[in-house]
Amino acid sequence: GKDKIICSGCGISIQTEEPNNLGYAPKSALTREVIICQRCFKLKHYNEVQDVPLTDDDFLKILNELGKKNALIVKVVDIFDFDGSWLQGLPRFVGNNPILLVGNKVDLLPKSVKRNKLVNWMKWASKNYGLKPADIHLMSAETGEGVMETASLIDKWREGRDVYVVGSTNVGKSTFINRLLKEFGADDEFLITTSNIPGTTLDMIDIPLDDGASLFDTPGIINHHQMAHRLNKNELKVISPRKEVKPTVFQLNDQQTLFFGGLARLDFLQGEGRSFVCYFSNELNIHRTKLEKADQLFENHLGELLTPPFKENVDSFPELVKKEWKLTEEKQDIVISGLGWVTVHGKGAQIRTFAPKGVHVSIRPSIF
Ligand code: GDP
Numbered sequence: 469g470k471d472k473i474i475c476s477g478c479g480i481s482i483q484t485e486e487p488n489n490l491g492y493a494p495k496s497a498l499t500r501e502v503i504i505c506q507r508c509f510k511l512k513h514y515n516e517v518q519d520v521p522l523t524d525d526d527f528l529k530i531l532n533e534l535g536k537k538n539a540l541i542v543k544v545v546d547i548f549d550f551d552g553s554w555l556q557g558l559p560r561f562v563g564n565n566p567i568l569l570v571g572n573k574v575d576l577l578p579k580s581v582k583r584n585k586l587v588n589w590m591k592w593a594s595k596n597y598g599l600k601p602a603d604i605h606l607m608s609a610e611t612g613e614g615v616m617e618t619a620s621l622i623d624k625w626r627e628g629r630d631v632y633v634v635g636s637t638n639v640g641k642s643t644f645i646n647r648l649l650k651e652f653g654a655d656d657e658f659l660i661t662t663s664n665i666p667g668t669t670l671d672m673i674d675i676p677l678d679d680g681a682s683l684f685d686t687p688g689i690i691n692h693h694q695m696a697h698r699l700n701k702n703e704l705k706v707i708s709p710r711k712e713v714k715p716t717v718f719q720l721n722d723q724q725t726l727f728f729g730g731l732a733r734l735d736f737l738q739g740e741g742r743s744f745v746c747y748f749s750n751e752l753n754i755h756r757t758k759l760e761k762a763d764q765l766f767e768n769h770l771g772e773l774l775t776p777p778f779k780e781n782v783d784s785f786p787e788l789v790k791k792e793w794k795l796t797e798e799k800q801d802i803v804i805s806g807l808g809w810v811t812v813h814g815k816g817a818q819i820r821t822f823a824p825k826g827v828h829v830s831i832r833p834s835i836f
Pocket of ligand 1: 572573576607608609610611637639640641642710711
């Protein structure tokens with residue numbers, strides 16, 4: 469066959485078709501004498517870290533590697549998509565290594581939310597997932613809030629050891645690393661390199677720390693049940709909150725329905741009238757209707773009144789799958805992975821949800 473072109477930076481096969489995938493280089497780069505992939509190019513010239521998607525198999529190999537190290541693990545989650553960005557399986561692999569759990573994107577949460585209440589909730593939720601973090605911290609990689617404190621906590625907990633930063637894609641890991649690089653200065657003496665993850669074609673970004681240890685940025689891991697993987701770039705813009713989320717409150721009676729764009733739906737089947745507090749991107753249109761009209765509305769207006777998905781994407785959009793819930797607590801969240809959540813007040817409501825096939829819907833004790 470044809471000779472494969474290899475990136476002289478990281479050794480991956482070069483491809484020119486998919487900019488968001490591993491090994492991408494623009495066609496024009498192929499005429500150069502030394503060919504490197506876009507990821508290495510950005511790292512080399514701009515000290516900029518770009519996350520790459522990876523397969524589940526590679527993910528397991530990375531976890532395996534972490535298990536063999538004596539290191540501090542920094543696990544980054546998106547606080548707006550806690551369950552969706554959670555990495556299952558980490559506890560089995562980390563052994564005795566301490567984990568610093570960092571909740572990123574705290575700027576998205578309403579200002580009224582008490583930070584320590586949230587940290588307590590994260591502690592509870594971690595325990596539920598079988599993880600016992602040494603410490604929990606909130607930050608916003610975007611605004612810088614809490615980032616220096618995160619750096620100090622890393623220094624405190626690593627006790628001279630290497631640091632591995634892990635997280636699923638889109639949690640803001642690159643934004644965080646890039647901010648650290650800016651704060652601590654990445655000059656020539658402070659050379660960033662990549663180091664290979666054994667058994668994979670993937671590299672970790674290796675950032676030297678002042679005592680000879682390293683901070684490794686591992687590739688972002690894809691959580692397949694997230695909404696993001698079913699949407700195109702423009703649709704994603706609508707559902708991804710960019711600033712503080714303003715909750716919308718609906719006072720509903722039974723037999724009423726809420727549509728979240730055309731991506732998800734909630735039917736209030738049975739119970740006394742109560743409030744439904746919706747935490748979604750301010751850009752996402754929430755439409756209230758009568759349950760008896762809901763099917764037809766969806767049938768006739770998906771991609772128009774009910775959007776996203778946008779019209780051109782309607783045909784290829786996965787079918788919505790329904791699920792029923794009986795809420796037994798005073799205040800519970802119904803979470804649609806990667807989209808948002810609804811806090812339902814008052815016990816005893818019978819609810820039905822619809823979400824695209826493969827997207828997780830779950831209930832949890834209210835986060836605030
Ligand atoms: P990665 O895949 O984990 O490396 O995530 P990125 O750093 O590429 O960030 C994913 C998206 O989240 C980008 O659109 C960022 O601008 C955004 N983002 C990252 N950190 C924050 C944050 O602290 N707050 C907000 N609001 N957005 C963030």
